[in-house]
Amino acid sequence: MILTQFLVLGAVLFSLGIYGLLSRRNAVTVLLAVELMLAAVNINLVAFEAFWNTPAAHGQIFAIFVITIAAAEVGIGLAIILLVFRNRASGNVDELDLLKW
Amino acid sequence: MSEYFQDYVAVAAFAAFGLVLVVLTLGITYLVRPSNPTKEKVTTYECGVDPVGEGWNHTFIRYYIFGLLFVVFDVEAVFLFPWAVAAESLGVPGMIAVVIFILTLLEGLLYAVRKGVLKWE
Amino acid sequence: MDLDYHALAPEIVVAATILLVLGLDVALPRRRKYWTAFAGVVGLTLAAVPLVTLALGGGPGARSMLGGGYVVDDFALVLKAVFIAGGYLVLLMSVSYIESDRYYQGEYYLLLLTSILGSLIMASSRDLITVFVGLELVTGPLFLLAGWRKGDARSNEASLKFFILGVLSTAVLLYGMSFLYGLTGSVTFEGIRTAGAGLLDSGAFRLAVLFTLIGFGFKITAVPFHFWAPDTYEGAPTPVTAYLSVGSKAAGFVGLLLLCYRAFPSVTEIWGPALWVLAALSMTLGNLTALRQDNIVRMLAYSSIAQGGFILVPFAAAAVTNDPLVIQEAASATIVYVIIYAFMNLGAFAVVIEGARRTGTSMIDGWAGMWRYAPRLAVLGAVFFFSLAGIPPLAGWYAKFAMFLAILRPGNPWTAALAVIAAVNAVIALVYYARVGKTMWMDPLPDGASDGERTARPMSGALALALGISVIFVILAGVLPFQLAGVFAEAAKVVTAGI
Numbered sequence: 001m002i003l004t005q006f007l008v009l010g011a012v013l014f015s016l017g018i019y020g021l022l023s024r025r026n027a028v029t030v031l032l033a034v035e036l037m038l039a040a041v042n043i044n045l046v047a048f049e050a051f052w053n054t055p056a057a058h059g060q061i062f063a064i065f066v067i068t069i070a071a072a073e074v075g076i077g078l079a080i081i082l083l084v085f086r087n088r089a090s091g092n093v094d095e096l097d098l099l100k101w
Numbered sequence: 102m103s104e105y106f107q108d109y110v111a112v113a114a115f116a117a118f119g120l121v122l123v124v125l126t127l128g129i130t131y132l133v134r135p136s137n138p139t140k141e142k143v144t145t146y147e148c149g150v151d152p153v154g155e156g157w158n159h160t161f162i163r164y165y166i167f168g169l170l171f172v173v174f175d176v177e178a179v180f181l182f183p184w185a186v187a188a189e190s191l192g193v194p195g196m197i198a199v200v201i202f203i204l205t206l207l208e209g210l211l212y213a214v215r216k217g218v219l220k221w222e
Numbered sequence: 223m224d225l226d227y228h229a230l231a232p233e234i235v236v237a238a239t240i241l242l243v244l245g246l247d248v249a250l251p252r253r254r255k256y257w258t259a260f261a262g263v264v265g266l267t268l269a270a271v272p273l274v275t276l277a278l279g280g281g282p283g284a285r286s287m288l289g290g291g292y293v294v295d296d297f298a299l300v301l302k303a304v305f306i307a308g309g310y311l312v313l314l315m316s317v318s319y320i321e322s323d324r325y326y327q328g329e330y331y332l333l334l335l336t337s338i339l340g341s342l343i344m345a346s347s348r349d350l351i352t353v354f355v356g357l358e359l360v361t362g363p364l365f366l367l368a369g370w371r372k373g374d375a376r377s378n379e380a381s382l383k384f385f386i387l388g389v390l391s392t393a394v395l396l397y398g399m400s401f402l403y404g405l406t407g408s409v410t411f412e413g414i415r416t417a418g419a420g421l422l423d424s425g426a427f428r429l430a431v432l433f434t435l436i437g438f439g440f441k442i443t444a445v446p447f448h449f450w451a452p453d454t455y456e457g458a459p460t461p462v463t464a465y466l467s468v469g470s471k472a473a474g475f476v477g478l479l480l481l482c483y484r485a486f487p488s489v490t491e492i493w494g495p496a497l498w499v500l501a502a503l504s505m506t507l508g509n510l511t512a513l514r515q516d517n518i519v520r521m522l523a524y525s526s527i528a529q530g531g532f533i534l535v536p537f538a539a540a541a542v543t544n545d546p547l548v549i550q551e552a553a554s555a556t557i558v559y560v561i562i563y564a565f566m567n568l569g570a571f572a573v574v575i576e577g578a579r580r581t582g583t584s585m586i587d588g589w590a591g592m593w594r595y596a597p598r599l600a601v602l603g604a605v606f607f608f609s610l611a612g613i614p615p616l617a618g619w620y621a622k623f624a625m626f627l628a629i630l631r632p633g634n635p636w637t638a639a640l641a642v643i644a645a646v647n648a649v650i651a652l653v654y655y656a657r658v659g660k661t662m663w664m665d666p667l668p669d670g671a672s673d674g675e676r677t678a679r680p681m682s683g684a685l686a687l688a689l690g691i692s693v694i695f696v697i698l699a700g701v702l703p704f705q706l707a708g709v710f711a712e713a714a715k716v717v718t719a720g721i
Contacts, residue, residue, distance in 0.1 A: 002103075002105055014393075017393065021390060027382065030386055031389075034386075034389045034390065034393055037390075037393035037394075037397070038396065040397065041393065041396040041397050041399075044397070044400035044401065044404060045400050045403065045404075047404075048400065048403055048407075051404070052404075058351070058403065058408070058409040059403060059404075061183075062350065062351050062354075062399075062400075062403065062409065064179055064183065065351055065354065065355055066354075066396060067179060068176050068177060068179055068180065069354075069355070069358045069362075071172050071175075071176035072173060072176075072358075072362060073358070073362065073389055073392070074169075074172060075169045075172060075173050076362060076365050076366060076385065077365075077385055077389065078165060078169055079169065080365065080366070080369055080378070080381050080382050080385050081382065083369060083372055083378050083381070084375075084379070087373065087374075087375045087378055088378070205241065208241060208244055208245065208248075209244075211248060212244055215248045
């Protein structure tokens, strides 16, 4: 069982996600970046699960919960982005400047 | 080569077979079929509707709402698979739990219907 | 399935209430929607009943389920009681606020109750999966609640900022958790503690612990992970802000408490200094920024960041010692602080809601001379703000007292330094809390405001009830703190057991 490759894949995906989250202006792209990070987590979990190979399969159960909750969060996120878009006619996160420190 | 990579030989074989299949069928039809292009025929196929405008097009906002609903309900179904695998050993209590789970989802669907989300206007 | 339905009863009752509220919302015509609020209040009251029977019933000390991943013990019971009480207060505060908006009442209570259910789950969770599900159940509905006023661009913005940073923190937390699971082969806190003792030299394990802490840092709005909080607090409807600053924050602290004390006792040299820095930064930056705020909600946002710093202080004490009694005292100090903070902060927000309704502004200057037209509200405001400042005999003093006791106990130079920082901050905090009191009591009425106009609108009964409950708690806990502390010490014993 080769674990390292999966962890490297996970780390690369996670880093890409963070990069996308910090560098992109479009809120939908930011959402995609977050999904990338959660995918990295799932890869890690399933890889570790295969590595430990315990009968309880906690890694896979964890991954299922991550998948479902990620979907719910995307639902919430898209709803919020739609709302912002409706009121401001723009989906760019850097134009949110009504509230300042 | 490790055993781990040997497992992937089957995958590679299937991929190669799939590729050959596509090339073969498309190649044979290319040789056999008559070629008579008209304007109608070379347009992009888009669910039977005439394509209008650019590829980068604003999608009707309603699609998002359907998409959201679909994603949420589709993903909740993931929980049914582990139960289905262990359904026999979980017995009646497991069955009751799953029924409650589905009823909860149904209540959510009922809510969506009552709010008119699924109405197409 | 080995489920203990008696132990799960509070969660089941709240979950049933959520389904009932959704059903009522679908079935009722628009002008009867207030029944959903009624159902929510009744449901939460009913959920408290099994808590009492569990606490009095004795029986097995801890009821463990799901392979040790879900445990109902004294710690869980105490915190569930606090979460239910806090949720109850927020619900009461919301009634008139949401009814005046006249839309989506049912959904509001549905989301609020869902968040409360999540915090109940947090209190019982003893493995990574349950903590994660509980935490998401707490924050998920809050993203939507923060953006409640759909047409208001500020509310939208509050919601989107909260959402983006919320999911970022979740992703970081999960990445850390995936490595915790991967390195220890276990998702339960007990398993991680046992296996973690053998991973002291593993850099990956240390990194995983840090990632987890960062994830929780966002949830408890510790500086430097606080940037979303003031904006979200200001943009969200005020009852939601009250819940954000208390319910979701307390849930974050519960998770942090469980992780640090139960899962990571072997790596105190990682989380000890990290939380030391977070505590010092949160207190100092939170307080200094709060000094400069004109908007009372924003001031309370920074004040809640600073209070979060105070809550973090005892962690630093627990990290530098091996003495189980000192560790237990530190855990107890955190629990006491979270609980007292919950009540006094909710009270302060109830005053803000009512004050903003009377004066039509949440700017501190607009509240000048409030005692002339709303003397009772001005008294209550003074009570809660001075309690937040930590002035005896109001509950806040005991929270700070327990915190200082815990941090001074180990007698280590680092913890002593943190105690000094905390003491300086307590004084700074007094300045801005007292400023609100001074404005309400001593400043003249703003120009063009007449007494009669501002007295004309009576307070709603539900809000008055919320104010009454919190003021009674704040005064009782301040006068009889040691009786209260006895209960929390029991809870702390459970958290720190076996370290």
